[in-house]
Amino acid sequence: MKVSYYPGCTLKTKAKHLEDSALASLTALGVQVGELPRWNCCGAVHSLADDDLIHHVAPVRDLVRAMNEGSERLVTLCSMCYNSLARANLLMRHDEIKRKTINDFMNEENDYHGEVEVEHLITFLRDTVGWDNLRAKIKVPLSGMKIAAYYGCTLVRPKDVAIEPPHGRVMNEFVEALGAEAVDFSANTVCCGSYQVLAHPDVVVDVVGRIIASASDGGADALILSCPLCEYNLVKKQGELLQQQKIARKLPVFYFSQLLAMALGLGPESYRPDRNDAASVEFLRSKNFPVGSASVQP
Amino acid sequence: MAIEISDKTINHEFIEKINQLSGQDIRLCFQCGTCGGACPMSENMQTLPRRIMRMLQFGMAHRIADVETGWECASCHSCTVSCPRGIDVARVMEAVRLLVLRKNINRIEPSRLPDGAVREMPQVALVSGFRKLTS
Numbered sequence: 181m182k183v184s185y186y187p188g189c190t191l192k193t194k195a196k197h198l199e200d201s202a203l204a205s206l207t208a209l210g211v212q213v214g215e216l217p218r219w220n221c222c223g224a225v226h227s228l229a230d231d232d233l234i235h236h237v238a239p240v241r242d243l244v245r246a247m248n249e250g251s252e253r254l255v256t257l258c259s260m261c262y263n264s265l266a267r268a269n270l271l272m273r274h275d276e277i278k279r280k281t282i283n284d285f286m287n288e289e290n291d292y293h294g295e296v297e298v299e300h301l302i303t304f305l306r307d308t309v310g311w312d313n314l315r316a317k318i319k320v321p322l323s324g325m326k327i328a329a330y331y332g333c334t335l336v337r338p339k340d341v342a343i344e345p346p347h348g349r350v351m352n353e354f355v356e357a358l359g360a361e362a363v364d365f366s367a368n369t370v371c372c373g374s375y376q377v378l379a380h381p382d383v384v385v386d387v388v389g390r391i392i393a394s395a396s397d398g399g400a401d402a403l404i405l406s407c408p409l410c411e412y413n414l415v416k417k418q419g420e421l422l423q424q425q426k427i428a429r430k431l432p433v434f435y436f437s438q439l440l441a442m443a444l445g446l447g448p449e450s451y452r453p454d455r456n457d458a459a460s461v462e463f464l465r466s467k468n469f470p471v472g473s474a475s476v477q478p
Numbered sequence: 479m480a481i482e483i484s485d486k487t488i489n490h491e492f493i494e495k496i497n498q499l500s501g502q503d504i505r506l507c508f509q510c511g512t513c514g515g516a517c518p519m520s521e522n523m524q525t526l527p528r529r530i531m532r533m534l535q536f537g538m539a540h541r542i543a544d545v546e547t548g549w550e551c552a553s554c555h556s557c558t559v560s561c562p563r564g565i566d567v568a569r570v571m572e573a574v575r576l577l578v579l580r581k582n583i584n585r586i587e588p589s590r591l592p593d594g595a596v597r598e599m600p601q602v603a604l605v606s607g608f609r610k611l612t613s
């Protein structure tokens with residue numbers, strides 16, 4: 181089975197630690213994924229207007245390329261890319277009329293009918309790598325760490341692209357496979373405020389405060405996620421909460437793949453703590469993980 | 479303040495437009511308020527999604543133009559997955575926004591965002607924000 185990897189814009193820049201740690205981990209797990217050639221931005225959000233088809237063209241082009249590569253699956257790391265590609269895929273699979281309009285519009289490409297399966301790395305790890313197989317490759321179990329796994333919105337909503345049924349625990353199973361303790365917390369699928377950081381940054385501070393309080397009350401030492409927008413909001417807005425003295429300390433935040441690379445025994449050049457904030461780096465130090473040249477940023 | 483609601487005040491064209499854009503039937507809403515209860519932004523909203531639905535049902539185009547709810551919505555789909563009437567409320571919010579954006583009106587001005595913020599924000603924040611809040 182051929183699997184293509186779709187990085188998306190943010191993974192090549194601001195979320196390099198998501199990409200580097202995931203790809204190094206896949207190599208360590210003996211899994212081959214090839215980056216999709218000539219991919220373009222997925223559009224970040226699925227167009228919700230019934231008459232707006234033009235915004236579906238970008239993600240569909242990515243899917244067509246994966247099909248032309250002979251790939252059965254397109255694996256993503258960014259939750260927002262996952263959501264917009266998976267939703268565009270379902271549209272092409274199930275909406276005959278819109279499919280025809282979009283295929284006719286993109287007449288230089290092969291027609292597409294939803295042939296490729298879009299998958300997020302977290303379910304790929306469970307279903308293709310397998311938890312037992314993963315457990316067998318763990319070199320540095322993350323024992324003693326209490327981890328809150330934060331899904332956010334785009335991995336679980338709307339229902340037709342949810343990576344698992346409501347109240348599923350794939351993220352918690354992942355945490356447990358790494359040898360850490362998974363912390364249940366009620367805000368694990370509450371929105372972080374998303375793009376409203378542009379228009380209503382103060383509201384996002386409040387929303388993030390509620391998510392962090394929920395995870396901290398659950399006893400978490402750190403939080404993991406897979407969305408660069410959630411990461412930005414949760415890290416950045418905790419800084420403001422700290423300044424406003426609404427929290428006593430920042431809860432460390434990591435991409436799920438960073439913990440994966442650490443547990444697989446890879447070095448800081450793979451899990452890239454140099455891209456994390458000071459609280460997260462400090463947490464790694466306290467757990468005796470090498471932080472390499474991570475310079476401490478506020 | 480008394481509000482007059484009659485066939486004269488109900489903007490039927492507006493209702494039709496919202497239904498078309500969203501692909502939803504807003505008449506289905508029975509005002510239970512579940513959408514607002516599920517909404518992460520509702521604590522900071524003056525007008526809850528349930529009230530938006532009511533204003534839409536009464537075709538109150540002018541009132542809708544004055545409320546902020548659509549611009550405070552983060553498209554998180556919590557309302558959508560919890561509405562007992564099966565209304566995709568996130569699509570209704572999108573329709574409310576698009577009626578403004580499609581008049582070539584920007585809700586945020588990209589050139590006026592603080593320099594530092596643009597430099598440090600992930601692309602996915604900028605792309606999604608511009609998609610939702612600019613024309």
Ligand code: SF4
Pocket residue numbers: 506507508509510511512513514527528531560561562563564565567
């Ligand atoms: S949850 Fe659905 S039915 Fe209830 S108020 Fe909201 S839109 Fe109306």
Ligand code: SF4
Pocket residue numbers: 513516517518519520527550551552553554555556557558567568571
């Ligand atoms: S999609 Fe918008 S209105 Fe609906 S719950 Fe999320 S933020 Fe609230």
